[in-house]
Amino acid sequence: MQTPAPLDVDRAHLIHPLHHPSAHAGTRLWVSGTGAVITDSTGRDYIDGLSGLWNVNVGHGRQELADAARQQMATLAFHSSYAGGSNEKAIALAERLSRLTYPSINTFFFTSGGAEASETSFKTARFYWKALGKPEKIKVISRRRAYHGLTLAAMSATGLPAFWPMFEPRTPGFLHIDAPDPYRFVNTTPEVSLGVAAANALEDAILREGPDTVAAFIAEPIQGAGGVIIPPADYFARIREICTRHDVLFIADDVITGFGRTGRWFGLEHYGVEPDIMQFAKGITSGYVPLGGVGVSDTVRDVINGVPPGKRWMHAFTYSGHPTCCAVALSNLDIIERERLVERSAAGGARLLEKLRTLESLTAVGHVRGQGLIAAVEVVADKATKSLFPAEAGMTQKLTDAMLERGLYTRVALDCICIAPPLVTTDAQLDQIVDTVRDAITHVVGG
């Protein structure tokens, strides 16, 4: 009997993230990767324009990370980190993160990924206010076009409605304000800047809901999956002020923007403010093994540590502090530091943005933006009105296919071509990305 082709077996036995058979017709089978290049089962190479899923920061094929995993697995692959037990790798990683992350954040809880980190942040915010005698402070405010993961509460914070309808009702107590999108935000209060106006929407929402009911505000420093939205320079200072004034915890979702992606270690460093809780995943292991987590400010930590045992922080995952994942994370941080990849992200990003800006002369390119090695090219039907192509035009699929045909893998979100290659991508490869995006747009919508 002939062995069935792997993709036929896939269709028979796998449910994929965002599953639908129609989306899976032209599936590629990824088999290997080196640096910024991935190879499919036909032997064809592609530039990985999204670092896998915004996570393979140190690039593909790192023997050092495989060695770290192998060594830890051979020593102690796993044991419980529930209170009363610990392991050296989780301890070392938490201590190292306390030096790398925002100065106010020194204490960490590990998860397996970003959505678990979101759940942890929301539960911690509620816990914090209950411990302080304010049990009514439970609501979470986020932004439209935010992405915080797809477990039920994380999905409810995610501000992309396409993810909701077939899974509703959403978790009560989650609401959204407009994203601080310099290209699309309509500032109805021109006496203040766009950044301040967008931040003021948070204060309006808090006052409308009642400050005594709001536990936290969550924001990606740069919104990634929603189309790479980079807030104006004055946005987060105002957000910080509003959160502090109304006793609302500020959660930074650094799942994409952490570990050098934006040209700094963490996203809010560009804005000079610090969160009360931060969350991370993806780049902490460059995706080689699953790991995420949250860091909390000393104030939040003191509250967690200060409750009586009967009111303890009753939150847990089997894989919290997984020794193998933490060992890979430590080795990954070694690479980022040794190879100065944060600086490389800043320098490569400046080059990428400069070249991408030349695409603004194309009739269908409405806006180009970038910060470090995260960027987007927004495709519009009409530059004057900024209107998008109708859904029937199938722009997302056409652009994605056109780039793949030309040897570039990436994703298109709301007609924004997202670009976030590994931090090791060479200048020549960055230039090739820009050329390919130009060719693909010209092919699909004209020059």
Ligand SMILES: Cc1ncc(COP(=O)(O)O)c(C=O)c1O
């Ligand atoms: C900002 C942000 N938060 C959370 C998540 C969810 O992470 P995960 O897919 O690991 O659950 C993502 C995933 O893309 C993300 O971009």
